[in-house]
Amino acid sequence: MIWPRHDDEDFVDWRALAWSRCRSYLPDFRDWQPMGEEERERLLDGFAPVDDTVARSLADLFLDYGDGYMTSGPMCWSPGQIGVFLADWLPRKVALDAEQRAALPEVLRRWVQYALERRAVAPEWIGPVVDAVDTFLPAFEEAFDDTAAWGPAKQIAAELAARGVDLSDSEAVEEAVRGLNAERLARYLTD
Numbered sequence: 001m002i003w004p005r006h007d008d009e010d011f012v013d014w015r016a017l018a019w020s021r022c023r024s025y026l027p028d029f030r031d032w033q034p035m036g037e038e039e040r041e042r043l044l045d046g047f048a049p050v051d052d053t054v055a056r057s058l059a060d061l062f063l064d065y066g067d068g069y070m071t072s073g074p075m076c077w078s079p080g081q082i083g084v085f086l087a088d089w090l091p092r093k094v095a096l097d098a099e100q101r102a103a104l105p106e107v108l109r110r111w112v113q114y115a116l117e118r119r120a121v122a123p124e125w126i127g128p129v130v131d132a133v134d135t136f137l138p139a140f141e142e143a144f145d146d147t148a149a150w151g152p153a154k155q156i157a158a159e160l161a162a163r164g165v166d167l168s169d170s171e172a173v174e175e176a177v178r179g180l181n182a183e184r185l186a187r188y189l190t191d
Contacts, residue, residue: 035067035074043075047114054099058107065089066115075115079132082112086136091143092151095158101144109133156180 040063048055065085066074086108090096096104109130116126143149150158156177161167165176 035063043118046118047111054103055107055110058100058104059111061090061094062108062111062115075119077112077115077129079129079135082108082129082132083136083139086133087139087143091140091146091149093154095154095161096144104140105133105137 040060043063044056044059047059050056062085063074066076066081069084069089070076070081112129112133113126116129147155147158157167159180160173160176163176166172
């Protein structure tokens with residue numbers, strides 16, 4: 001699901017080839033139901049106190065990724081899932097502030113330990129998943145700072161934030177996006 005990169009010119013051809021050859025071997029995917037707010041709060045409360053806003057905000061991201069992208073469930077972390085999360089999903093989809101970015105490695109290690117212990121995974125199987133955080137951190141650092149690897153939504157959000165737009169104000173965001181689109185269209189037409 002992550003190779004080749006979405007911006008690769010052969011992306012569609014490679015994806016079609018992979019699906020045509022693998023479809024009959026794929027497991028049945030579970031019927032996805034989003035995690036309920038009550039379950040999410042219970043997991044967050046078990047992980048970090050409410051006043052630890054940095055750890056809770058990162059754990060919320062871990063749950064978003066796990067709930068939306070991990071077919072086995074949001075608490076089923078593996079070394080491969082750590083790799084996809086750090087080297088692809090997080091840099092492409094999420095903007096982190098300085099505090100979140102500094103805390104990410106330690107909080108992710110704690111989260112993986114917490115998630116797998118809750119699933120009653122034996123300690124000898126948890127260690128390699130926790131170690132995968134250190135393995136994939138360099139790839140995260142490189143990709144997170146590479147604006148070409150960012151997804152469109154993250155690129156737009158970063159541009160709006162750089163222009164001083166309050167991203168929590170939906171009307172201001174809509175107006176700024178209209179202006180941004182008009183600027184891009186004008187550049188395209190004049191080039």
